Structure formats: C-alpha cells, structure tokens
Amino acid sequence: MALLEVRDLTVTFYTAEGVVTAVDDLSYSIEAGEKFGVVGESGAGKSVTALSLLRLIESPGRIESGEILLDGDDLLEMTETEIQEVRGNRVAMIFQDAQTALNPVYTVGDQISEAIRHHLDHTDEEARERAIELLDRVGIPDAEARYSDYPHEFSGGMQQRAVIAMALSCDPDLLVADEPTTALDVTTEAKILAELEDLAEEFDTAVQLITHDLGVVADLCDRVMVMYAGKSVERASAEDLFYDPKHPYTVGLMSSIPRIGDDRDRLQTIPGSMPDLISTPTGCSFHPRCPYAEEACRRTEPALTEPETGKPATVGSERSARCLEYTGELNGGLDYDVTVRDDAAAPTEGSQ
Numbered sequence: 001m002a003l004l005e006v007r008d009l010t011v012t013f014y015t016a017e018g019v020v021t022a023v024d025d026l027s028y029s030i031e032a033g034e035k036f037g038v039v040g041e042s043g044a045g046k047s048v049t050a051l052s053l054l055r056l057i058e059s060p061g062r063i064e065s066g067e068i069l070l071d072g073d074d075l076l077e078m079t080e081t082e083i084q085e086v087r088g089n090r091v092a093m094i095f096q097d098a099q100t101a102l103n104p105v106y107t108v109g110d111q112i113s114e115a116i117r118h119h120l121d122h123t124d125e126e127a128r129e130r131a132i133e134l135l136d137r138v139g140i141p142d143a144e145a146r147y148s149d150y151p152h153e154f155s156g157g158m159q160q161r162a163v164i165a166m167a168l169s170c171d172p173d174l175l176v177a178d179e180p181t182t183a184l185d186v187t188t189e190a191k192i193l194a195e196l197e198d199l200a201e202e203f204d205t206a207v208q209l210i211t212h213d214l215g216v217v218a219d220l221c222d223r224v225m226v227m228y229a230g231k232s233v234e235r236a237s238a239e240d241l242f243y244d245p246k247h248p249y250t251v252g253l254m255s256s257i258p259r260i261g262d263d264r265d266r267l268q269t270i271p272g273s274m275p276d277l278i279s280t281p282t283g284c285s286f287h288p289r290c291p292y293a294e295e296a297c298r299r300t301e302p303a304l305t306e307p308e309t310g311k312p313a314t315v316g317s318e319r320s321a322r323c324l325e326y327t328g329e330l331n332g333g334l335d336y337d338v339t340v341r342d343d344a345a346a347p348t349e350g351s352q
C-alpha cells in the first residue's frame with residue numbers, strides 16, 4: 001500500500017465570478033520515503049492540492065469529492081480531532097514564507113520544543129534537548145545559544161531551517177513542502193534543499209515538494225507530477241521526465257532549463273497563460289497554447305494514458321500523460337525531439 005493515495009480529488013472555490021475548479025479529479029500516490037515533485041505554472045492547483053491533504057481549504061473553497069488515504073485511512077472521513085492528530089504528527093507542512101510559520105513573540109527554540117511536547121510524550125528537558133539537536137542538524141550554528149533567539153534575530157535562510165526543524169521534530173511520515181526556498185537567494189536555496197534531501201533520507205520521511213522549478217525537481221525528486229489547470233498532465237520518474245517528456249506542456253516547461261541539450265526543437269517560452277478555471281477550454285485545456293493542437297484537441301478531453309501502451313493510466317501506472325497522441329487521436333503527432341548532451345546535467349545524485 002502506498003503511504004499516500006489521492007483518488008479523484010476535486011476542489012472548488014465559490015467566487016463572485018463563478019465556480020473555480022482549482023483541482024479537477026486528481027489522483028496520485030506517494031510511497032513511504034519517496035520524494036515526489038509537483039510542478040506547474042502559477043495557478044495550476046499545486047498549493048490547493050497541498051492544503052487539501054491536511055483539510056486546510058478555507059471558505060469559499062470546498063473539497064467536493066475524492067479520497068485522501070494515508071496508510072489506508074481516509075483523511076476526508078476523519079473527525080476534526082482526528083485530523084488535528086495527523087497535522088504536524090504524521091503529515092507536516094512547510095510553506096514558502098517561513099515568517100508566517102514562526103510566532104514572533106516566542107523564541108525559536110521554545111516553538112520547536114512546544115511542537116515536540118504537543119505531539120510526543122517528552123518532558124520539557126527532553127523536548128529542549130531534541131529541539132537543540134534538530135536546530136544543529138538543519139545547520140544552525142551554535143544551536144544551543146540560538147535556541148533562545150527570537151525569529152527576527154534569524155536570517156531568512158535560518159528561519160526556513162528552523163521551520164524545517166519544527167516540521168521534522170515529530171518524525172512525520174510525509175512532509176509537504178510548498179515552494180520552501182522560493183523566498184531565498186540561490187545559494188541558500190541550494191544548501192537548504194540539499195539538507196532537506198539528507199534529512200528526509202535520515203528520517204525516512206516522504207516529501208511532496210511543490211515548485212515551479214523543474215531544475216529543483218530534477219535534483220531532489222524520485223518522481224514528478226506535472227499539473228496544468230487543476231489536472232495531472234504527466235507523471236513519470238524524474239529521469240524519464242527529463243530525458244523523454246511525453247506532454248507538450250512538460251516540454252514547454254523544460255525549455256527554460258539551459259542544461260537540456262540545445263539541438264532540440266524548443267518551445268522557448270510557452271505562449272499564453274493558464275486558462276481561467278471558471279470556464280476552462282473545451283477538449284484539452286492546454287490546446288490553446290499547444291503548438292501541436294489539432295481540431296480533435298478542441299473537442300475531446302484527453303484521458304490520462306500510459307504512453308507506451310495507450311491504455312488508460314491508473315494511480316499505480318509508472319508513466320502517464322494526458323494527450324491525444326497516446327490514444328491515437330492526434331494525426332500530426334508530436335514532432336519535438338529531446339536531446340540531452342553528454343555534458344548536460346540531467347538528474348544526478350546530490351547535485352545542487
């Protein structure tokens with residue numbers, strides 16, 4: 001059984017302009033200890049998916065349907081008390097902005113100790129020791145002295161490290177990280193992501209990493225889901241996604257990464273923008289932006305398909321893509337060519 005299995009999740013927002021379908025019949029799974037990337041442009045539904053996992057969608061949003069199974073327990077069926085037990089304990093979450101996760105009036109160390117005491121049966125002294133150990137482990141120099149600092153005495157990078165320490169303090173099975181390093185400079189980002197990877201290994205924590213940056217995913221993730229307009233349009237191992245992307249949208253996303261070979265028919269930037277989610281285009285929602293779109297793409301919504309076999313994909317399929325090419329309904333085909341140079345740095349162990 002997968003650690004997390006999301007089945008047919010649909011989340012809508014009831015706005016004055018109409019009903020926004022932010023997550024549309026989405027299914028995916030994450031294995032224990034796996035690092036799973038979720039990528040896509042702004043508005044794809046990545047954050048809404050993440051918030052749904054802990055039932056943190058607020059009005060005017062609503063989880064309409066689906067199942068979110070954690071070790072077989074449906075989080076959507078749990079009582080409020082039960083879901084609170086899951087939050088921060090079995091599933092922890094970190095966001096882009098570390099400041100919102102830290103309370104300015106308590107010291108960093110006290111906040112981590114408090115999280116530990118709240119979830120684990122530790123004495124004050126044990127919680128303090130564990131908090132110092134964790135601060136040290138996430139790379140805070142002189143952790144014992146910094147324990148008593150307030151959040152504003154930490155740099156942005158150190159604040160995010162502290163948030164990671166707090167998230168890992170209760171040894172969660174799954175850490176959901178929503179753009180955790182976007183607010184930081186590139187060097188700090190690289191360091192923190194490398195540490196996050198080490199810590200996830202050490203704690204055997206699965207990670208759902210949300211980012212708009214395919215380069216980050218390549219370095220860190222085992223598998224990747226590409227989202228567009230609330231749907232999964234492609235799912236593959238990070239390596240397959242880089243060397244052999246199956247969906248034109250994935251190819252478009254990758255065109256901004258210079259390390260992919262030059263002799264490829266690049267889309268450069270993807271013209272246009274994410275559709276309005278109140279009235280998404282008919283057929284394939286990517287068709288207005290797709291250089292390979294044909295009449296059929298305007299009419300027929302592609303099913304998630306196994307590209308090699310043309311069979312309907314399931315949550316357990318190793319690869320899937322949502323394009324009529326794989327159901328044999330596209331006449332012209334997809335004539336892009338992905339060539340990775342010998343010296344190109346596609347996914348490698350521990351590069352950053």
Ligand SMILES: Nc1ncnc2c1ncn2[C@@H]1O[C@H](COP(=O)(O)OP(=O)(O)OP(=O)(O)O)[C@@H](O)[C@H]1O
Nearest residue numbers: 013015020022041042043044045046047048049277
């Ligand atoms: N509170 C809200 N009220 C109305 N609509 C919302 C709300 N939150 C999200 N949405 C809708 O859900 C869509 C998906 O948003 P989401 O934040 O999940 O995108 P994202 O892929 O995480 O983008 P980003 O990278 O910008 O965070 C948005 O385009 C928006 O239309």
